[in-house]
Amino acid sequence: MSYVITIDGPAGAGKSSVAKEAAKKLGIKYLDTGAIYRAIALILAKSEIKPDNEEYLREALSEIKIELRDNEVLVNDFDVTGEIRTPEVDELASIYSALPIVRKALLGLQQEQEKYGSIIAEGRDVGSVVFPNAKVKFFLTASPEARAKRRYDERIKKGKSADYDEILAAIIQRDKNDSSRDTAPLSVPDGAIYLDTSEMSELEAVNFVVDKVNEALTK
Ligand code: DC
Numbered sequence: 001m002s003y004v005i006t007i008d009g010p011a012g013a014g015k016s017s018v019a020k021e022a023a024k025k026l027g028i029k030y031l032d033t034g035a036i037y038r039a040i041a042l043i044l045a046k047s048e049i050k051p052d053n054e055e056y057l058r059e060a061l062s063e064i065k066i067e068l069r070d071n072e073v074l075v076n077d078f079d080v081t082g083e084i085r086t087p088e089v090d091e092l093a094s095i096y097s098a099l100p101i102v103r104k105a106l107l108g109l110q111q112e113q114e115k116y117g118s119i120i121a122e123g124r125d126v127g128s129v130v131f132p133n134a135k136v137k138f139f140l141t142a143s144p145e146a147r148a149k150r151r152y153d154e155r156i157k158k159g160k161s162a163d164y165d166e167i168l169a170a171i172i173q174r175d176k177n178d179s180s181r182d183t184a185p186l187s188v189p190d191g192a193i194y195l196d197t198s199e200m201s202e203l204e205a206v207n208f209v210v211d212k213v214n215e216a217l218t219k
Pocket of ligand 1: 034038094095098122123124125126
């Protein structure tokens, strides 16, 4: 029997790395719903469809074809995987993902992924809206300071410049936006296991998730 696991939580809490690793250990598929929002935002912006133009948005959304492959996202047969991880797309995705019309259009595509076998889905509303009947739901978070430190270390490791205070301020601002938006504000889904990873290593968080899933599967 196939099943769905969900991980929701704020940006920078380590959801992607934990979900990816847990998927490997459990032998199931990883669904990155943020990548779908990023791809659609990129294409809408490239087509110069403004977020407030409902009519054009509706038309465009009915014509755009998004395809998810293992590690790739294709829009109308074009591979946009490399293009969606930029600071510009961070911003575009956050604007377009706040629109109800966009969220509605992407709901079916996300839910469809269940057809292809067991999945671990990661996002902002996967446990509450997309897969409310998931087998196990997690809400992964970490203090803004811990998330800022991780982001800072990541950038330094890549040889990039970084300012801890600036990163921290951006994280606090993004949390505020995500939690206060009208559509799908970030919240802990009903029945979700709350996991604060501030004092945990990635491996500890992965093992925690995998153990909880295995426990639920044997019940
Ligand atoms: O997780 P991420 O940074 O790749 O997400 C990109 C944007 O999409 C971010 O602004 C939050 C939004 N998002 C969302 O609203 N709902 C989801 N299920 C996933 C992402």
